[in-house]
Amino acid sequence: MLPFESLLKTLQTGSGFWNPLVWIVAIIVALLVVLIIRGFGKKDYKKGTSQTQAFLSGNPEYDKERMHIKGSNVYWGFSEILNWIINLLKKMHTGNVSDYVLWFVIIIAILFLSIIIPAGAI
Amino acid sequence: MNALEFFVVNSPIFAVAIPLLGAFLTPIFGMINDKLRNVFAIFIMIITTGIVFALSYDVVTNGIRTYIFGAQDLSLPVVRILFEVDAMSCFMAIISVILAVVALIYSWAFMKENTGLDKYYTLLLLMTTGMLGMELTGDMFNFFVFLEITSISSAALVAFWINRGKSVEAGFKYIVISTIGALFVLFSIALFYGQYNALNMAIIANSIQFTFLDKIALVLLIGALAMKAGIVPLHMWLPDAYSKAPSSVTLVLVAATQASLYGLLRLCFTIYGNMITLSPVSIGWLLVLFGIVTILLGVIMAIAQTDLKRLIAFAAVGEIGYMILGIGTGLVTMSPSISAAGLTALKGGIFHIMNDALDIGLMFLVAGAIFYATRETSLDRLGGLARNMKYTTAFFIIGLLAVSGLPPMNGFASKLLIYESTYQLNPILAIIAILASILLLAIFVKVLHSAFLGPALPRFNEVKEVPKSMLFAMAIIAGIIIVFGVFPDIIITNIVEPAANALVNNAGYISKILSLTGGA
Amino acid sequence: MIFNFPFIAVAALIIVGLYAVVFRKNLIKMIIGITIIESGVNLFLITLGYREGSIAPIYTSSPGGIMSLPVPQALTLTSIVIGVAVLALMLSLVIHIYRHYNTLDVRKIGGDEE
Amino acid sequence: MDILQISQTALTVILGTIGLAIFGIIFGLFYKGVDRKLSAHMQGRIGPPIRQPFRDVRKLFVKENIVPENAISWIFHLAPLFGLVATISILLYLPIGGFNPLVISSGDLILILYLLILPSLAMVVGGFSSGSPYATVGAQREMATMIAYEFPLAIIIISMAWRLSMEGVRNVFALSSITSMPIWNFVGPLGFIGGIILLLALVLVTPAELSKIPFDSPEAETEIAGGLLTEYSGRNLAMFYLTDAVKTLVMASVIVALFFPYNLSPLFGLESYLAFAVDIIFYLVKVLLVVLFSVTLIRVAIARLKIDQIVYTYWVPITLLSLVGLIFLMWDQTFMVNFDIQPVFQMLGLA
Known part of the structure; x- marks a missing residue:
């Protein structure tokens, strides 16, 4: 079967390398160091008091449904910038199978133009 | 000849025949007992897996294998159906069987409440048969037949939840596109x-002249297989089909898509392997272009999705782009022989085929688990599930790290190979690839937040962790992801590199058949 | 010219079929379009194997004369069988689509979101 | 590779990680103190003493470690821990103090790019897992910022490696190759301008990477009450505090390694321990200068941007800037090859 050494080999890409085992060893050691440092800190807190409630600048907490920020509201600043292209692409996905086949015909035509026509011209 | 040798010698046909026979035996067992039927289907698939592994081991050690149907007289090679199995075929077959086994295990609990499960298992095994046939065959017409077997059975499976209009519609779209x-x-x-x-x-590849008709054939084949493989802008059936099918089916559908991708690879590297440089427009550059567009479109569309399964489907489109990018880069540098960077890119692309199957597959299984537990896939209605579904959350986090290619998961290894080779072709390619991978991270972190984190929603107080068989199925994939991530070099040396070399070495593929048929 | 006629017919059939799939809005008509494409492809296969004045390749003891190539005919038979299966599946799906949406208009069943 | 070698490598990694963790934390906090002192002076304040960050950490350690009821506790606890651990592990791959990286051939620049994501990811996941609206808003802003600055960062890293690969260097992504062949040494004037532009872009990326003003909208105290750190307290917050400190050191070291990998000791012909000492001190000074320019000056000079402005800033002006840098590097290479300019510069003593 596989020799033991091959387990330790570094992945060479010709431009760089990556050895997960070294990283994992480093992570484990760093984790131990950090856990020791963290161990100096205070561990407990008063459970069930008002300090465990969500901080809302003193406002009362809404019901849980409204406290959860829904998926489509995430990444506002980002989608703000990309909205134009997302809307464009959404329009492309009509969900109509005729359009899918039309895309196929278009791509065939493009490939046809790019592969066959230039050779014919030469 | 003892039984084991017999199996190894005839493994190419057994790999296809056993699931085929099993598919039609399953309903008979189903008449006796549901559990027995499930066990039988899993048993059949495990045997197939064993055969595929034995075949792969044999191919990697002893070189290309052929299997001749019918009489051994080869004076008429035209009418013989030949299976020709090289390392690339094995690589794809391994992906297919792993995903099929996992899907069957997952189905045990996931599909339990459905009726018509006899047909479900039959179709699932039939689909696996089709995929394995596509990957192992050396005959074009045979490839077409298996392609159709896969298409028909998977379209029927996509529409399996026939009481939902959307599923039926997605199945219809899929069958139209496939046909x-x-x-x-x-x-x-x-x-x-x-x-x-x-x-x-092999015989076509040997005698191909790149005439006008060959060019038409090339155009049509690239178009058709690209559509089946979900390359932008022919990907549009994919989110529909992936998101509307039951999760266990989607998992196998990922493998079916990749079987078409395999067809594209065979086409570019083997059939047109000698001629690919004659094309006025480099097919390699065309694929690179497709790859970049696919990555960008898949990822950007995924940002905008609010339905979990549709989101993962678009992420899958993006991941397909990475494979195409790696493979295209390999193809660009093919003339006259592949460069070191090209080979690295090709290895990265091929490795990413497997990683994508595992990562996206795991994501779909998690989505299925969420659906099983909550009957909900919209991200706007989920939340706080990490309290009730600890293991699923953990598997999701593993999948998240893997899909976005963070170390030490398998996605990082293959993406590293792609980045560190494509930049030599053009730095922009690697930049876009890196950017898209970070966008993928953002997308799945959004899923993590909106499905698993956040306050405990009262609606989901009663939600329980999914049954053990589903957890087990997810654990298998997660385990493979971690092993591949921690030991990437072993996987690349022993599985990926032979596949890449087999793909590049089309002279070897051709001469194997020619030596059989006496140079016909 | 006359020998090219089948190939022109093949091209015409495929284009007509694609036209039907792309521009007809009725699902049944789209399926008919797919069937027409299929007929075109099958005709192409048959034409490839045909030699002028040949007889069908079904005789064990041939009555004489040349036979057309048997392989394309075998391929065509397989293709027809597959076509029937696909057709059956598509039609059954259309029946279910009609049950759910009460329409066969491809534009009305579409839409990318739920 | 025999057992001896394996155990030697393992020992290097283990001891190195311990050493670097302590080094990173202490100097990270030190630079944090320096940064605060300097910015205070720039604003005409006296500012806290340099040891203030150490006191902050000590104070956080005696505070209660509150887990809010809306939080998923295991992710809530793990995220800060993981962030600090991942940050420390980056130090292993960076040339610290003028030496080669500790593990010379097991990780490269792409790995560092990805490892730099991990601390931010930990903050995002921690913020999301605290289940508070403020934290969620902060976390998603952090994520958006991350996507935004990753684009120019990727351009910078790939351009540098690409230019190096054109010189026929192997393993261009390896830090050891980059430091042994600084970009200024082989490029022509166009490439020099390109290098300056890339350096500028990297300096502009740094404050966002470290969530400093003007790119600190994820934390924005005045607006969303500390953002993703809102619910954190006690030792978990201390972990994030330390992560930030170590990350400052890491980012400064990346800039130093990419653009200023020079050492003083060859200049003076020094050897052995004296050389080490001089190099380390020189390295610390370089890091200080980088922190001064890329963190302190920028954050004193500019006000906070809105999140969509951040995304815009990085995706349009700074991306264009770094693309211009890339184009300059490409042109430089073409000119070098096509017009054979190199000898001319050598004659003029420019290259």
């Missing part, structure tokens, strides 16, 4: 047959 694609594949096969009087891939 049209397959018909053009058949048309191209006819073009080959008309010119070279052969259906065998």
